[in-house]
Amino acid sequence: MTRTALIGIVETGAGNICSLEAAIARLGRRSIRLTAPSLSDVDQLVIPGQGRFGPVMQQLRKTGWENFLRDWIRADKPLLGICVGMQILYERSEENSDIKGLGVISERIEKLNSPKQPMMGWADICWRDRQADEQVYFVNSYVAPCTNDTIAYCEYGQTFSAVIQRGNLIASQFHPEKSGATGMRLLQQWLC
Amino acid sequence: MALLKRIIPCLDVRDGRVVKGEQFIALKDIGDPVELAKRYEKEGADELVFLDISASLEGRDTARAMVTRVARELSIPFTVGGGIRSLDDIHRLLESGADKVSLNSAALNQPGLIDEAAAHFGSQCIVVAIDFRECAHDGVVYSHGGTRATNKNILAWAQEVAQRGAGELLLTCIDRDGTGSGFEQTLTGQLGRELRIPVIASGGAKTPQHFVDVLQNGADAALAAGIFHRGEVSISDVKRALRDKQIPVRT
Numbered sequence: 063m064t065r066t067a068l069i070g071i072v073e074t075g076a077g078n079i080c081s082l083e084a085a086i087a088r089l090g091r092r093s094i095r096l097t098a099p100s101l102s103d104v105d106q107l108v109i110p111g112q113g114r115f116g117p118v119m120q121q122l123r124k125t126g127w128e129n130f131l132r133d134w135i136r137a138d139k140p141l142l143g144i145c146v147g148m149q150i151l152y153e154r155s156e157e158n159s160d161i162k163g164l165g166v167i168s169e170r171i172e173k174l175n176s177p178k179q180p181m182m183g184w185a186d187i188c189w190r191d192r193q194a195d196e197q198v199y200f201v202n203s204y205v206a207p208c209t210n211d212t213i214a215y216c217e218y219g220q221t222f223s224a225v226i227q228r229g230n231l232i233a234s235q236f237h238p239e240k241s242g243a244t245g246m247r248l249l250q251q252w253l254c
Numbered sequence: 255m256a257l258l259k260r261i262i263p264c265l266d267v268r269d270g271r272v273v274k275g276e277q278f279i280a281l282k283d284i285g286d287p288v289e290l291a292k293r294y295e296k297e298g299a300d301e302l303v304f305l306d307i308s309a310s311l312e313g314r315d316t317a318r319a320m321v322t323r324v325a326r327e328l329s330i331p332f333t334v335g336g337g338i339r340s341l342d343d344i345h346r347l348l349e350s351g352a353d354k355v356s357l358n359s360a361a362l363n364q365p366g367l368i369d370e371a372a373a374h375f376g377s378q379c380i381v382v383a384i385d386f387r388e389c390a391h392d393g394v395v396y397s398h399g400g401t402r403a404t405n406k407n408i409l410a411w412a413q414e415v416a417q418r419g420a421g422e423l424l425l426t427c428i429d430r431d432g433t434g435s436g437f438e439q440t441l442t443g444q445l446g447r448e449l450r451i452p453v454i455a456s457g458g459a460k461t462p463q464h465f466v467d468v469l470q471n472g473a474d475a476a477l478a479a480g481i482f483h484r485g486e487v488s489i490s491d492v493k494r495a496l497r498d499k500q501i502p503v504r505t
Contacts, residue, residue, distance in 0.1 A: 077375070078349050080322070080326070080349075081325055081329075081351055081353070114376070177256070177450075178257075178450055178452055180377055180378045181257070182422065183257040183452065183475075184258040184300055185257050185258060186502075199331060201378045241330075242504075243329070
C-alpha cells in the first residue's frame with residue numbers, strides 16, 4: 063500500500079496559509095507546517111505565497127531554511143514555490159534590492175509594469191508546450207522574467223513567467239489554491 | 255492584455271447566516287454561507303464578498319467561525335467586510351482565512367488605518383468600500399450603512415484611499431441598491447478608468463446588460479447580491495453576455 067504523501071509547508075512567518083492547507087487536504091494529501099528544517103519523511107516542500115521578498119528571505123535565513131532549501135533543490139527533491147515562494151528562488155528582487163534571494167535561478171525579480179497595481183485578478187496563461195490557455199488568479203506587483211525555465215507565461219503590461227520548472231522544482235507566480243477548478247487540477251498535478 | 259473582468263456575488267451575513275437587505279433594511283434569511291459560496295464557485299463566480307452586518311459581538315464571532323469554514327471549502331478568493339475597526343480585527347479575519355478585508359466607516363473615521371493595514375498586511379488584502387447616493391447630487395461619501403452624509407468628496411476620497419495604500423475600491427451606489435435600475439455609470443466609470451487600483455461596481459444590477467455597461471465603461475469588477483440569490487440571473491448568463499460583447503471573462 064502506498065502511503066499518502068506528506069507535504070511540508072515552509073513557515074515564512076508572513077500571512078495565513080490556511081487556504082493552501084485546505085487545498086492540499088481537499089486533494090487528499092497530508093500537510094505539516096515546518097518552522098525549521100527538521101523533518102525527514104516529508105515528500106515535498108511548498109513555499110507559500112504570502113509576504114514580501116525581503117522579510118520572507120530574512121525569516122528563511124534566521125530559521126536555517128536558506129541553506130537547507132538550496133541543498134534540497136540541488137538534490138532535485140520536489141519543491142513547489144508559490145508567488146513570493148517562487149520569487150525567492152531568484153538572485154534578487156527590486157522589491158528589496160539589498161537582500162539576496164536563494165539564487166537558484168540567476169535572474170532578477172522586477173517591478174511589474176502593469177496598468178493597475180497590484181496585479182490582482184484572473185488572467186490567461188499560455189503554456190509553451192500546449193495550445194490550450196488557462197485562467198488563474200494572480201496577486202502580485204513583482205514578476206520573474208521569461209527564461210529557459212519558463213513553461214507558462216502571462217502578459218499584463220509586460221510578459222513574465224507564470225510557471226517555471228527545473229527538474230522537480232516547480233514554481234508558479236499565481237495562486238493555484240485560489241484559482242478554482244483549474245488551480246486544483248494544477249496542484250493535483252504538481253503535488254507528490 | 256488586460257485582466258479578466260470579475261463577477262462577484264455578495265453575501266450579506268448576519269449572525270452567520272446569509273441575508274439580503276433591500277436598501278440595507280428588511281432582512282430575509284436565505285441560507286448557509288458555505289453552501290451558497292460553494293454553489294457560486296461552481297457557477298463561475300470569480301470571487302466572493304461577505305458583508306457581516308451582525309449587530310452584536312456574538313454575531314461577529316459567529317462570522318469569524320464562518321470565515322474559517324468558507325476558507326476550508328472555497329478555492330476562489332473572498333473578501334470579508336463589516337464592522338472592522340482595528341488592525342486586530344483585520345489580523346483575526348486574515349488569520350481565519352479571508353483573502354481580503356473591506357473597510358468602510360473605520361477608514362472614514364481613522365484614515366490612518368488604511369496606511370497601517372497596507373503596511374502590515376499588504377495593499378492586496380485591503381479593500382476600501384465607499385458608499386454614495388446618486389440622487390443627493392452632493393458628491394459626498396456616506397457612512398454607517400449609507401445613512402450618514404460625511405464631508406468627504408467621493409473623487410477626492412477615492413484618490414486618497416488609493417494613495418494611502420488600499421488595494422481595491424468597492425464603490426456602492428446606495429440608492430440603486432436593490433432597485434434593479436442598473437449600476438451607476440458616471441462616477442464608477444471615471445474612477446475605474448482613472449485609478450491605479452481596481453474598482454468594483456456595486457448596487458442596482460438586474461440584467462446581464464447592466465454588467466456589460468459598467469464593465470465596458472471602466473469598472474474592473476461588478477458585484478451583485480439579490481439577483482443571484484433569487485436565481486433571476488445566473489453568473490453564466492452574465493458571462494455569456496460579456497463574452498458576446500468581447501469583454502474578457504473567465505470561462
